[in-house]
Amino acid sequence: MTTSAKSNHIGRKISRIRELKDMKQEALALAMGTNQQAISIIENSDTIDYEKLKEVARALGVSIEAIENFSDEAVFNIISNTVNNHDSASSNSIFQYQPTFNPLDKVIELYERLVQVEKDKNVFMEKLLKEKKE
Template sequence: MSTTNTTNHIGRKISRIRELRGMKQEALAIELGVSQQTVSNIEKSAAIEADLLAQVAEILGVTPEAIENFDEDKVLNIINNTFTSHDTSTLNAINIHPTFNPLDKLIEAHEENKKLYERLLEAEKSKVEYLERLLKGE
């Protein structure tokens, strides 16, 4: 079954790009300064004015040409061809095996915090000594 539209229905393309971006009609309506019903009507339209298309494209983070040339089959094809669990790069991304001991990293962080605290304590002591000398008039 093909999801390709035989016509260049701009409204459907806007709807699909909006959905892929995880944006609701209400959010697009707020950005455009119109009602949600107006966005619904835009998405039902086969064609829209160039200036409105440019506004929608900017909000969706694409160019007007990207909306006009959008083809869901091509997008899905790219996703299917670039994300496979047989690829070693995706296997490494999915099956994370750290090359370090997390407890060692935790102990290192704790030791670093102790050193920082000691330096802060020394700085505070020197400040107190300086202020005491100022009060004594030295």
């Protein structure tokens, strides 16, 4: 048996948004100027008054409408579409990448710097050996 009634448990929506933002109840409580127990009560409430909802939305950095219309399915759809689009875009961009410099020139430059460092190190070591012998 399936139910087509959509859950409108506002506290659960607040909890999910908070979790998606990787925020603990204590952090939300601090942002709202209250304590963790008050946040727990809000998240277990089926409904909350408009002023409290406005305060929660401000602390979470989302709109009231985002809380009221939140659904896990929408989040999963957004993530799925974003990941799929990003994957295809990034794989295409690998083949289209054209550096503004010659990579071989950079390798030669790094090699020359490495050789110079080794030469400087040898000069320094020879100087130390001469000082030690004197």
